[in-house]
Amino acid sequence: MSTVFNFTFVPWFRSVAPYIHKFRNQTFVVGITGEAIAAGKLTSIAQDLAMIQAMGVRIVLVHGFRPQVNEQLQAKGHAPQYSHGIRITDSVALDCAQEAAGQLRYEIEAAFSQGLPNTPMAGATVRVLSGNFITARPVGIVDGVDFKHSGLVRKVDVNAIRQTLDMDAMVLLSPFGFSPTGEAFNLNMEEVATSVAIELKADKLIFLTEVPGIHQDPLEPAGDENPIDTELPLATAQALLAQLPPPQQPTDTAFYLQHCVKACKAGVERSHILPFAVDGALLLEIYVHDGIGTMVIDEKLEELREATPDDVAGIVQLIEPFENDGTLVKRSRTEIERDITNYTLIEHDGVIFGCAALYPYPKEKTAEMAAVTVSPKSQGTGDGEKLLKRIEQRARNQGLESLFVLTTRTMHWFIKRGFQPVDPNWLPESRKAKYNWDRKSQVLVKKL
Missing domain, CATH: 3.40.1160.10 (Acetylglutamate kinase-like)
Incomplete structure (x- = not known):
């Protein structure tokens, strides 16, 4: 006992x-x-x-x-x-x-x-x-x-x-x-x-x-x-x-x-x-x-909110440098526009400084947190932490039990916030089918 x-x-x-x-x-x-x-x-x-x-x-x-x-x-x-x-x-x-x-x-x-x-x-x-x-x-x-x-x-x-x-x-x-x-x-x-x-x-x-x-x-x-x-x-x-x-x-x-x-x-x-x-x-x-x-x-001068179609251009501008240097997988403007309701943003004085998207897999009671981006001007201010908390809350509200990310460069940031590495085979079948084995992204999971 x-x-x-x-x-x-x-x-x-x-x-x-x-x-x-x-x-x-x-x-x-x-x-x-x-x-x-x-x-x-x-x-x-x-x-x-x-x-x-x-x-x-x-x-x-x-x-x-x-x-x-x-x-x-x-x-x-x-x-x-x-x-x-x-x-x-x-x-x-x-x-x-x-x-x-x-x-x-x-x-x-x-x-x-x-x-x-x-x-x-x-x-x-x-x-x-x-x-x-x-x-x-x-x-x-x-x-x-x-x-x-x-x-x-x-x-x-x-x-x-x-x-x-x-x-x-x-x-x-x-x-x-x-x-x-x-x-x-x-x-x-x-x-x-x-x-x-x-x-x-x-x-x-x-x-x-x-x-x-x-x-x-x-x-x-x-x-x-x-x-x-x-x-x-x-x-x-x-x-x-x-x-x-x-x-x-x-x-x-x-x-x-x-x-x-x-x-x-x-x-x-x-x-x-x-x-x-x-x-x-x-x-x-x-x-x-x-x-x-x-x-x-009180979120002070910033606004943490869900994205609207008017935000597509701002998201493209924010994530493009990270796609170009290989930190993020490339997403077309059409893809972002299609999935815009999945995105959460941090906005300072009308300028988007951070974003993250939630892609749920209800059958497996999990969701992917994707396109996690914080502007270099805002890094170190806690914006990434706020985005993570909001995405976690959105996932809980949908009755999901875990959150996973795929990353090649920021695994330590996620591990410090409660994520654990798992084998890519852990992924939901529909997501595993789209996994890029050449990119060798680390898969990290957090229980909610």
Whole structure:
């Protein structure tokens, strides 16, 4: 039994190692909904956050308290009031919010203080520090609705938060802020987390939520028959958001997506929407290649997209020098035009700097990644890696289990990214029939 465990544990741990190195000393802002705590997930979430911090990640934790405040209101015979997707905080709701925040802060600090033997917290030392890091301003009156003690983030004390993180402590923020006159305002957890991530220039903004992620068709909720999009380029996320009505409740597609888009537009390169219902969602998203939720990614000045017939001339111009020196097999313009929907491109300011094509073999559950090209002007910037990830994602979306390439000069680049050499006879029969035995291309395969 232990031998089987060793064979599964060792490759898994090795596969996680690159992510541990990559994220060390990075800053993550994690927003946890009050619903996650109400569902009894706090202990497991705290354990996962403690492990993530132990691996060198700097964490700012922002908690929500929507159901807890509603529970307090109901106990006092006071109905919750919302408008524009925001709580209307009268004096009773403000008292309830302060009570809920105090209780939740106590529970969160207790969760990080556990250290029983034979638990993930054994030997962990997690200092959790809070403070008046947020200055707030009132929402005011919007469309004739007075939001009273509901507020918006006015300023984030970035220096104080950084100093706290530099002490190897975890920063804990409640969705409360205070005006310069000392007036308390009830804030939106999602807005607090987003504002802090932007001001801190965080590497990730992560929401642990009631929803499994985002599906691009707003009329089709995510589910087994309609899987979520694990990666949304910022431009795609913005286009989706423009189609959606203003969100009124957390289960609306735009509710968390609007904050992810805002963060990415302001420089936070990765924003994530994860389901708290999945045990270990944080670990799965951060340390596993495909993740568990939806990631909105800022691709900055470049655009990673599928090709259209208008791109044929640009692709021909890009790959021609590599065909002439023998790096690539020659493809006619007619062939590229015929297969244009197979191509994925990286474009900088309207100029194509990289391309790759996906040729599926559904019967064998595999696909060929062909015509992989990155302009000499862009080599070393990670464009090849981005193309590979997008092609892998396209193959997975088609239910394929592996990806193969034929190369004569770049085998080491592919081997470093998980490909393994195989005999040419491994190829699907229809592809093997077209294999050029004189060219002696190396065949490399990666399991997806």
